Amino acid sequence: xxxxxxxxxxxxxxxxxxxxxxxxxxxxxxxxxxxxxxxxxxxxxxxxxxxxxxxxxxxxxxxxxxxxxxxxxxxxxxxxxxxxxxxxxxxxxxxxxxxxxxxxxxx
Amino acid sequence: xxxxxxxxxxxxxxxxxxxxxxxxxxxxxxxxxxxxxxxxxxxxxxxxxxxxxxxxxxxxxxxxxxxxxxxxxxxxxxxxxxxxxxxxxxxxxxxxxxxxxxxxxxxxxxxxxxxxxxxxxx
Numbered sequence: 001x002x003x004x005x006x007x008x009x010x011x012x013x014x015x016x017x018x019x020x021x022x023x024x025x026x027x028x029x030x031x032x033x034x035x036x037x038x039x040x041x042x043x044x045x046x047x048x049x050x051x052x053x054x055x056x057x058x059x060x061x062x063x064x065x066x067x068x069x070x071x072x073x074x075x076x077x078x079x080x081x082x083x084x085x086x087x088x089x090x091x092x093x094x095x096x097x098x099x100x101x102x103x104x105x106x107x
Numbered sequence: 108x109x110x111x112x113x114x115x116x117x118x119x120x121x122x123x124x125x126x127x128x129x130x131x132x133x134x135x136x137x138x139x140x141x142x143x144x145x146x147x148x149x150x151x152x153x154x155x156x157x158x159x160x161x162x163x164x165x166x167x168x169x170x171x172x173x174x175x176x177x178x179x180x181x182x183x184x185x186x187x188x189x190x191x192x193x194x195x196x197x198x199x200x201x202x203x204x205x206x207x208x209x210x211x212x213x214x215x216x217x218x219x220x221x222x223x224x225x226x227x228x229x
Contacts, residue, residue, distance in 0.1 A: 001169075034215040036152075043202055043219035044144075044152065055217065087152055091214030094166040096142075096154035 002026050002090050006099035012107040019075040021102045023088035028068050032092035035064055035073045038101075039084045048073065049091075078104070109133040109218045111203050116223030119193055129186040129203030129220055137181040140206035142216055143188050145199035155201070156188065160210055171197075193227045200224050 003026035013019050023033065031051040036044040046055045048064035051071060061076040075082055083106055088099040115127040129141070143155040156167045156177040165177055176189040186203050201223050204216035 032214070036216075038152075043221055044216075045219070046207070046215060046217045049207055049213070049215035049217075089152070089154075089215075094157070095168045096157075096214055098152040098154065101151045 001095055002029060002093060002097050004088055004090055004097050004099040006086075006088055006102050008102060009100065010103040010105060012105045013078050014107045015078055015080060017078045017107075019078055019082075019104060021073045021086055021088075021104075023066075023071040023073070023099050025069045025071075025090055025092075029090045029092035031067050032090060033064075033066070033071050034089045034091055035062075036087045036089065037082075037084045038087065044087065047086075075104075109205065111205065111218060111220035113201060113203055113220045113223040116201065116225045118226045118228060120229050121194060121227055123193055124189070124191040125193060125225060127188040127190065127201055127203075127223060127225070129188075131184045131186065131203075131205070134205070134218075135209075136184040138209050140208070140212045141177075141179065141186045142204045142206060143175075143177060143186075144202045144204055144216070144219075145197075146202070146222075147196075147199045150199075153199070157206070157212060157214070158186070159212055164212070190225070193225075195227050198225060198227050 005024045033051045035048040038044040052064045085103045142157045158177045174192045178187045205218040207215040207217040
């Protein structure tokens, strides 16, 4: 199975900050990587697919980059509604696997 | 608009069975692969299973293989998860989710239901 490791596990940031979350795969997943946002008590929401494609309706302050084993999710200017937990997920092979999550908290 | 509504969760004793349902609306159900993903209380996301749009390809997480079965009823726009030999570690919120791609499994999940809680306890 492909292991997905996210860092940091949590980050404290202020409104307007630039936030970067990293995801590393245990083997090459090419660009088969997605990012999700989850708020407490809610279902996850797809933000980015195939590493860098922005899902329809997602604000442009979210961006994804990377390929192979190293990926990044960037929020260019943090907004109040962005405080949530973020997960990466490899879509290269079964079983699909998620990272452990990164909680973005208010500083 | 796309909607996925899960049901069937509840409290069940270890070793027993339970069937979850997910009713879909707002899209061409038969054209999309569908997934189940679960989340134990306070934990991260764990993918459970996927079923292709034509129903021929199924894949499962190792943790549920041989115990869970995914199926679909396209005439009623419904996805199922039949769970047997349930264990305490199967306790989780179970989400159904639509695959982003029409006609093939892309494994990016673009629409999710609200989830249904399964608690395995004696």
